[in-house]
Amino acid sequence: xxxxxxxxxxxxxxxxxxxxxxxxxxxxxxxxxxxxxxxxxxxxxxxxxxxxxxxxxxxxxxxxxxxxxxxxxxxxxxxxxxxxxxxxxxxxxxxxxxxxxxxxxxxxxxxxxxxxxxxxxxxxxxxxxxxxxxxxxxxxxxxxxxxxxxxxxxxxxxxxxxxxxxxxxxxxxxxxxxxxxxxxxxxxxxxxxxxxxxxxxxxxxxxxxxxxxxxxxxxxxxxxxxxxxxxxxxxxxxxxxxxxxxxxxxxxxxxxxxxxxxxxxxxxxxxxxxxxxxxx
Amino acid sequence: xxxxxxxxxxxxxxxxxxxxxxxxxxxxxxxxxxxxxxxxxxxxxxxxxxxxxxxxxxxxxxxxxxxxxxxxxxxxxxxxxxxxxxxxxxxxxxxxxxxxxxxxxxxxxxxxxxxxxxxxxxxxxxxxxxxxxxxxxxxxxxxxxxxxxxxxxxxxxxxxxxxxxxxxxxxxxxxxxxxxxxxxxxxxxxxxxxxxxxxxxxxxxxxxxxxxxxxxxxxxxxxxxxxxxxxxxxxxxxxxxxxxxxxxxxxxxxxxxxxxxxxxxxxxxxxxxxxxxxxxxxxxxxxxxxxxxxxxxxxxxxxxxxxxxxxxxxxxxxxxxxxxxxxxxxxx
Numbered sequence: 001x002x003x004x005x006x007x008x009x010x011x012x013x014x015x016x017x018x019x020x021x022x023x024x025x026x027x028x029x030x031x032x033x034x035x036x037x038x039x040x041x042x043x044x045x046x047x048x049x050x051x052x053x054x055x056x057x058x059x060x061x062x063x064x065x066x067x068x069x070x071x072x073x074x075x076x077x078x079x080x081x082x083x084x085x086x087x088x089x090x091x092x093x094x095x096x097x098x099x100x101x102x103x104x105x106x107x108x109x110x111x112x113x114x115x116x117x118x119x120x121x122x123x124x125x126x127x128x129x130x131x132x133x134x135x136x137x138x139x140x141x142x143x144x145x146x147x148x149x150x151x152x153x154x155x156x157x158x159x160x161x162x163x164x165x166x167x168x169x170x171x172x173x174x175x176x177x178x179x180x181x182x183x184x185x186x187x188x189x190x191x192x193x194x195x196x197x198x199x200x201x202x203x204x205x206x207x208x209x210x211x212x213x214x215x216x217x218x219x220x221x222x223x224x225x226x227x228x229x230x231x232x233x234x235x236x237x238x239x240x241x242x243x244x245x246x247x248x249x250x251x252x253x254x255x256x257x258x259x260x261x262x263x264x265x266x267x268x269x270x271x272x273x274x275x276x277x278x279x280x
Numbered sequence: 281x282x283x284x285x286x287x288x289x290x291x292x293x294x295x296x297x298x299x300x301x302x303x304x305x306x307x308x309x310x311x312x313x314x315x316x317x318x319x320x321x322x323x324x325x326x327x328x329x330x331x332x333x334x335x336x337x338x339x340x341x342x343x344x345x346x347x348x349x350x351x352x353x354x355x356x357x358x359x360x361x362x363x364x365x366x367x368x369x370x371x372x373x374x375x376x377x378x379x380x381x382x383x384x385x386x387x388x389x390x391x392x393x394x395x396x397x398x399x400x401x402x403x404x405x406x407x408x409x410x411x412x413x414x415x416x417x418x419x420x421x422x423x424x425x426x427x428x429x430x431x432x433x434x435x436x437x438x439x440x441x442x443x444x445x446x447x448x449x450x451x452x453x454x455x456x457x458x459x460x461x462x463x464x465x466x467x468x469x470x471x472x473x474x475x476x477x478x479x480x481x482x483x484x485x486x487x488x489x490x491x492x493x494x495x496x497x498x499x500x501x502x503x504x505x506x507x508x509x510x511x512x513x514x515x516x517x518x519x520x521x522x523x524x525x526x527x528x529x530x531x532x533x534x535x536x537x538x539x540x541x542x543x544x545x546x547x548x549x550x551x552x553x554x555x556x557x558x559x560x561x562x563x564x565x566x567x568x569x570x571x572x573x574x575x576x577x578x579x580x581x582x583x584x585x586x587x588x589x590x591x592x593x594x595x596x597x598x599x600x601x602x603x604x605x606x607x608x609x610x611x612x
Contacts, residue, residue: 122319131323133574221445221548248453255449
């Protein structure tokens with residue numbers, strides 16, 4: 001299929017631009033709101049006002065308040081900021097692990113590559129989520145555990161991708177030229193190869209963000225992630241489920257935010273990839 | 281990408297790989313699976329013993345009788361390697377140990393009672409996802425670039441952005457609490473299955489649609505289909521007999537992660553709808569810090585996933601020997 005520009009499904013390149021803008025718009029909206037909430041709302045996400053509990057939405061409290069009198073709008077946006085921040089951090093940690101690992105394996109090739117990628121294959125067979133849960137149960141919930149476990153969740157994919165690319169670039173002419181100029185491995189990898197793999201790498205990273213948002217929310221939902229007084233979207237969702245019968249808005253608004261964030265990043269990823277699903 | 285016309289599969293799995301090749305691949309992958317399982321058991325053991333806050337290092341006291349049983353079973357007084365050996369021997373014999381919370385309750389008993397519930401819901405959800413996702417994906421791929429294609433793509437994008445823990449409570453709220461059409465919880469007749477199965481199936485349906493749409497579009501562009509058409513075959517025949525089997529290979533290859541996704545979903549869905557399944561017990565044992573049950577279920581599910589991955593890899597190797605060249609095998 002190489003050499004032929006085939007766009008699979010989703011309407012092709014023209015639609016890709018639409019997905020890209022849609023994704024950017026949604027992510028921009030959520031990011032702006034979650035960064036600017038201190039200017040939009042006079043309330044604190046943690047401070048309780050027990051006499052103001054369970055108020056319906058009004059001009060004073062756009063989305064109403066929860067049982068402890070905390071403004072829901074403020075809490076959800078604060079939770080979105082925390083969730084996004086964690087997802088971004090997690091993706092960067094994975095990048096910091098996978099990039100050098102894959103680069104070393106791809107650069108040296110041969111036996112080194114065989115052993116390094118063999119390890120990746122074995123680790124890939126371990127059902128990671130069960131072990132993330134198990135680890136967090138033993139370690140106790142909290143931000144430290146989340147970064148420690150989710151930071152190890154995606155680096156295998158990245159390492160594989162980087163390794164394949166470095167391996168394919170090894171004999172490329174621009175690398176030979178750089179070698180002839182006397183550049184060392186680090187500067188060839190960093191200055192010559194990396195710019196050539198930024199695009200596919202970026203697509204992968206963009207798809208990892210909603211997965212990380214999902215995982216963090218899932219773990220917090222189970223009570224293993226972010227703990228009080230902090231509250232991420234997952235924590236809020238769990239509270240919302242508990243109070244669903246009396247105050248459904250406590251469920252609906254965090255659910256909406258999770259949905260918009262994941263949709264935004266999924267669309268952005270599709271847009272960057274060029275529209276339509278990749279042929280696996 | 282897979283351009284093997286299905287009527288030639290037998291030639292490929294014959295001469296290209298052969299019985300001997302297949303056997304050596306089976307041995308290699310089987311050894312890999314055993315290695316992964318051993319790794320999983322070992323990690324579990326040492327996590328339990330070495331991490332601060334673990335069950336054997338924590339200062340929280342358990343009831344006397346349970347503590348005595350634990351000490352005996354895990355040989356707590358003996359050297360760590362001895363303990364590890366005993367643990368490994370138990371697991372190999374299929375004995376996953378006792379609950380740390382409830383006296384006289386073993387993990388095996390729990391599996392026996394609760395797994396059928398989870399398996400019923402999971403298999404129904406997976407079947408629904410395949411039954412809806414495959415035709416939808418074909419439709420999307422055939423009308424490439426059309427409004428229907430864009431619509432399906434958009435719809436699956438929405439589907440992939442609605443995690444189970446968002447969807448399940450929303451469905452429960454709308455259809456059980458607001459409209460009162462379906463029972464909100466508990467294990468009973470078929471009506472009790474509708475909402476859990478729907479919430480579990482949603483995400484996999486979107487994923488399968490995407491997979492089939494992508495692979496089908498790739499297959500449809502292949503030359504062998506033009507040949508089939510040139511030979512005068514009808515479009516339906518070309519689509520379903522010649523294109524579809526190849527387009528389904530990626531779905532098969534994705535069965536492992538798909539199952540893992542259903543397991544993840546079941547942790548939430550069974551909680552939301554109060555089903556007495558394994559996921560619900562798993563989550564409850566997380567709240568209770570019942571390490572015996574957590575570890576037992578984790579080991580059981582790991583073995584299940586590893587077995588599915590192994591079966592998928594062997595099936596793929598049989599269908600398309602090129603799969604034996606790359607080190608595959610994906611976890612959840």
